[in-house]
Amino acid sequence: MKFNYGPSSRLIVVCGHFGSGKTNVSVALALSLKAAGKKVTLIDLDIVNPYFRAADAEELMHKNNIKCINPQFANTNVDVPSLGAEVRSVFLDNDPNSVAIFDVGGDNGAAALGQYKRDFDRLGYDMICVINKYRPLTDTPGAALEDLREIEYYSRLKFTHIVNNSNLGAETDIEIVESSFEFADKTARLADLPLFCDTVVNAAYITELYEKHPERTFFFIDNTTKKLF
Amino acid sequence: MSNKVLMKGNEALAEAAIRNGCIYFFGYPITPQTELAEYMAKRLPKVNGVCLQAESEVAAINMVLGAASSGVRAMTSSSSPGISLKSEGISYMVGSDLPCLICNVQRGGPGLGGIQPAQQDYLQATKANGHGDLHLFVVAPASVQEMVSLVGRAFDVADTYRVPAMILADGALGQMMEPVDFDAALxxxxxxxxxxxxxxxxxxKRKKNIVNSLFINPDExxxxxLERYQRYAKIEENEVLYEETMVEDADIVIVAYGITSRICKSAIEMARAEGIKVGLVRPITLWPYPKAALAKAAETAKHFLVVELNMGQMVDDVKVATNCRRPVSFFGRTGGMLPTAEDVLAEIRKINGGIR
Incomplete structure (x- = not known):
């Protein structure tokens, strides 16, 4: 599958409005970087929502030899927002082939990143803003930008890339994906950031999308968060 | 082009309330319903509404009482332990004949319990969510889209009969994201x-109105x-909602509501593929209960199976509705665990073996 990974730092922060699909994007990114030969660590920094989180994808990650660092008490009886000292270990990893992906809780949950600001500034980072046109509070470029700035404020970091993860869950079809391009391009323009890909939840659409829109980059992401049925 | 948006159940409840003219929200955070209050906090200031995080659940429900007294649409939301705290205020609202909407996004109990989905508050919601003779209009949505349509229905019934209404959801519905179409629901x-x-x-220009639940004189x-129970009788007559799936030829009829009904639908498809005739009666209103639909199903069905995320709280309602004409079995998980469709299918097979 054609995929040009935009960000190039060894520290990648994935953030966005709550429910925008940060965890799915983080997991897909981890898998694709692993496939490209990187040593990948996925860090679940979501201290906001104890229901759907990267920690749920742990089995899949282990199967693919991707290291996971989860909040100390994730999915236990004491699901308190607590981040272990282990998170710091990724800032001490000097291996040029290693990549750490931070899956961060939405909106003010990004404040959890603040404590690592000095490390991020020292080592350099990429920060991806995940956007979804079909989420009501971020359904216009203006609203998406407002949310993006809010996250930057709480995290004390700056976004470097945008991922267009516009989808309607199980009802996503090609038209749903296509009709989000204008929103995504405009949001990226407003934020003055590169849009590095549009995500596609159904692998079957990718060929057709590339035929119709050769100028864009599509990235297949599987829905890995908890399946209820 | 589709008008659909992708929303969490909790957010959809909040947005639906706003679109139904409710711009006064009073609550206190608790997992798994917190997104509802967060959404209100973001949206209500933009529509000149009030979203207030009270100092406790008790304070929140009494703020709803105050707001509702002035005739506006007001709501609160919580999850199981918080609803228990609100019970006193709910009873006061019943006694004061005040309409409002209360959302219970249930989690496992008893006590602080857990944060995962449950239906362990069925009896509390349908029989006695407070002291005194009382009922709430209780609806159990099974999808995010239905959450939206039932919010409007609940407010309308509450206003029509001057009773508090309750959306009885659960952590799974509150947290799951599904496409919703608000225009279709409104x-x-x-x-x-x-x-x-x-x-x-x-x-x-008129005599002053008094909203009150204190009547020292027992006659009064x-x-x-008695007057309130006449309104309850009308609700039972006019406001029952349920959904039937393949009941006509069914030997086994499953009775399940909310998230559990969706698991049961998958199980029914699997059972039908094996040649076992299974149907579903899904109560949408839990009070008033769809007694007539179940009585009718009992004419043709041989066996009922109640599936819930609790220890069998609805079983007696099915027995009463069907006048015990057919055996009623129960299958459920509790404390935040969800059965799989395969688990339900295994129960269906067991019952089917017995019928033969």
Whole structure:
């Protein structure tokens, strides 16, 4: 599958409005970087929502030899927002082939990143803003930008890339994906950031999308968060 | 182009309330319903509404009481332990004949319990969510889209009969994201009575209104309860909602509501593929209960199977509705665990073996 990974730092922060699909994007990114030969660590920094989180994808990650660092008490009886000292270990990893992906809780949950600001500034980072046109509070470029700035404020970091993860869950079809391009391009323009890909939840659409829109980059992401049925 | 948006159940409940004219929200955070209050906090200031995080659940429900007294649409939301705390205020609202909406996004209990989905508050919601003779209008949505349509229905019923209404959801529905179409859900509107009882300022033009649940004189108190029960009778007559799936030829009829009904639908498809005739009666209103639909199903079905995320709280309602004409079995998980469709299928097979 054609995929040009935009960000190039060894520290990648994935953030966005709550429910925008940060965890799915983080997991897909981890898998694709692993496939490209990187040593990948996925860090679940979501201290906001104890229901759907990267920690749920742990089995899949282990199967693919991707290291996971989860909040100390994730999915236990004491699901308190607590981040272990282990998170710091990724800032001490000097291996040029290693990549750490931070899956961060939405909106003010990004404040959890603040404590690592000095490390991020020292080592350099990429920060991806995940956007979804079909989420009501971020359904216009203006609203998406407002949310993006809010996250930057709480995290004390700056976004470097945008991922267009516009989808309607199980009802996503090609038209749903296509009709989000204008929103995504405009949001990226407003934020003055590169849009590095549009995500596609159904692998079957990718060929057709590339035929119709050769100028864009599509990235297949599987829905890995908890399946209820 | 589709008008659909992707929303969490909790957010959809909040947005639906706003679109149904409720711009006064009073709550206290608790997992798994917190997104509802967060959404209100973001949206209500933009529509000149009030979203207030109270100091406790008890304070929040009493703020709803105050707001509703003035005739506006007001709501609160919580999850199981918080609903228990609100019970006193809920009873006061019943006693004061005040409409409002209460959302219970249930989690596992008893006590602090857990944060995962459960249906362990069925009896509390349908039988006695407070002291005194009382009922709430209780609806159990099974999808995010249905959450939206039932919010409008709940407010309308509450306003029509002057009763508190409750959306009885669960952590799974509150947290799951599904596409919703608000325009489709808002199409049905009904005539609502004017709130002549509201304490919204008489301007010297009418007698003052008093909203109160204290009746020291037992004659008066009895009269007020009897009058309320006449309204309850009308609700039972006019407001029952349920969904039937393949009941006509079914040997086994499953009775399940909310998230559990969706798991059961998958199990029914699997059972039908094996040649076992299974159907589903899904109560949408839990009070009033769809007694007639179940009584009718009992004419043809051989066996009922109640599936819930609790220890069998609805079983007696099915037995009463069907007058115990057929055996009623129960299958469920509790404390935050969800059964799989395969688990339900295994129960269906067991019952089917017995029927032969």
């Amino acid at each position: 199409s049905e509107r009904r005539e609502l009575p004017e709130k002549t009882w509201a304490t919204n300022g008489h301007g010297g 108190l009895e009269k007020s309860v």
